[in-house]
Amino acid sequence: MAKFGERLFNWFDERYKIRGFIEFMSHKSVPQHRHSIWYYFGGVSLFLFIIQVVTGILLLLYYRVGEDSSYESVQFIVSKVKFGWLIRSIHSWSANLMILAVFIHMFSVYFTKAYRKPRELTWVTGFLLLILSLTFGFSGYLLPWNELAFFATKVGTEIIGSIPVIGKELLIIVRGGEDVTGATLSRFFGLHVAILPGIFTVILFIHLLFVQIQGMSEPPEWEKLPPEKRKYIPFFPNFLLRDLLLWLIILNILAVLAVFFPWDLGKKADPFAPAPAGIKPEWYFLFMYQTLKLLPPKVLFIEGEFFGVLIFTVAGILWMLVPFWDVKTEKGYRNRLINYIGLFVLIYMITMTILGYALS
Numbered sequence: 001m002a003k004f005g006e007r008l009f010n011w012f013d014e015r016y017k018i019r020g021f022i023e024f025m026s027h028k029s030v031p032q033h034r035h036s037i038w039y040y041f042g043g044v045s046l047f048l049f050i051i052q053v054v055t056g057i058l059l060l061l062y063y064r065v066g067e068d069s070s071y072e073s074v075q076f077i078v079s080k081v082k083f084g085w086l087i088r089s090i091h092s093w094s095a096n097l098m099i100l101a102v103f104i105h106m107f108s109v110y111f112t113k114a115y116r117k118p119r120e121l122t123w124v125t126g127f128l129l130l131i132l133s134l135t136f137g138f139s140g141y142l143l144p145w146n147e148l149a150f151f152a153t154k155v156g157t158e159i160i161g162s163i164p165v166i167g168k169e170l171l172i173i174v175r176g177g178e179d180v181t182g183a184t185l186s187r188f189f190g191l192h193v194a195i196l197p198g199i200f201t202v203i204l205f206i207h208l209l210f211v212q213i214q215g216m217s218e219p220p221e222w223e224k225l226p227p228e229k230r231k232y233i234p235f236f237p238n239f240l241l242r243d244l245l246l247w248l249i250i251l252n253i254l255a256v257l258a259v260f261f262p263w264d265l266g267k268k269a270d271p272f273a274p275a276p277a278g279i280k281p282e283w284y285f286l287f288m289y290q291t292l293k294l295l296p297p298k299v300l301f302i303e304g305e306f307f308g309v310l311i312f313t314v315a316g317i318l319w320m321l322v323p324f325w326d327v328k329t330e331k332g333y334r335n336r337l338i339n340y341i342g343l344f345v346l347i348y349m350i351t352m353t354i355l356g357y358a359l360s
């Protein structure tokens, strides 16, 4: 048997140079310091994305898109399909945990300044992954075609209409008509299960390739440390085993959440019914939604809502380009301003989210 295993290994090695790859993996190492914990959140985001793909494909076995079938098929999934309720619940919970993990990963990369040269494009591709994850969440939310999702999507897409000149056209493209209808549902479905997975996979591949090529960043303070004072652990197996343990813990948390707090389906959407009170988007959009709500109808001759959209767009672009304008950090100086900006953004997002819940 051992001989057979060896022969099989050699067969592949002759063709695909696996020995070289194993050699490469065994030399990979991860810096060990008091902020090393943050190196795990990219892996956690990745794990939760894989869960989304697996459970999403399973849901696709029974989900049937359409005004007359979406809600009914999800109802069928949760009541008749064996473990269907569990798969749907895991897909919904994991979507939320994934977005939370991506936010934690992004802020930790920001505060540890891991976006510095040469990782500028790792940051930019990561930011694109965040936008894609949010679009995944927004498009998936409508798919069960229940009351809450219907009105949240109506309110969410309305914001596009506030853009001058092209807003109306854009809104029609997004909704597939003037209103949120079955056309919107099938558009969101295509986006959710075909377009987004395709684009996401390509960008994720590039993101991980960059990380592979450059290895993990070292803290800026290490530049003054003599090489013998810098500590590392091997990626394989030490770091990977820790990664796997954390993934197992997260799988357990997911299972507990999905079993004890199964995701509610609610009432079927009725486009002619009045909007129920307290309609609000998912928590990860709430800080933007709440800001738009608090803005006065007119700011400096501009429609208040559009002013908000403009500010968020500009702020988002500046955030995406932070590795290019944070020149001070790149040159090796301490840049306190960057920490203050990050702290302001974080506190702003948390405060507005809490206000969003408190004021509705």
Ligand code: HEM
Binding pocket: 038, 039, 040, 041, 042, 043, 045, 046, 049, 102, 105, 106, 109, 114, 115, 119, 122, 123, 124, 125, 126, 127, 128, 129, 130, 133, 204, 207, 211, 215, 216, 217, 218
């Ligand atoms: C679903 C989304 C994402 C996935 C699956 C992902 C995955 C990963 C993984 C596995 C790593 C290596 C381990 C680690 O540092 O945690 C990593 C590193 C990195 N990611 Fe992401 N990431 C995502 C989103 C983001 C976002 C939103 C940003 C920032 C805007 C970002 C910026 C970076 C940077 C700069 C590194 C290098 C960190 C270092 O060298 O210390 N990523 N990512």
Ligand code: HEM
Binding pocket: 049, 052, 053, 055, 056, 057, 059, 060, 063, 074, 088, 091, 092, 095, 096, 098, 099, 133, 134, 136, 137, 140, 141, 142, 143, 144, 192, 193, 197, 263
């Ligand atoms: C290839 C990947 C994916 C596939 C094939 C997929 C497929 C599906 C399907 C068929 C549904 C409708 C069933 C239902 O509503 O229970 C759904 C719902 C949903 N998806 Fe995905 N999905 C994928 C990835 C993602 C990702 C990455 C996220 C978020 C980050 C996400 C978030 C959601 C949400 C929030 C719902 C609504 C859940 C509900 O209330 O029922 N999905 N997805």
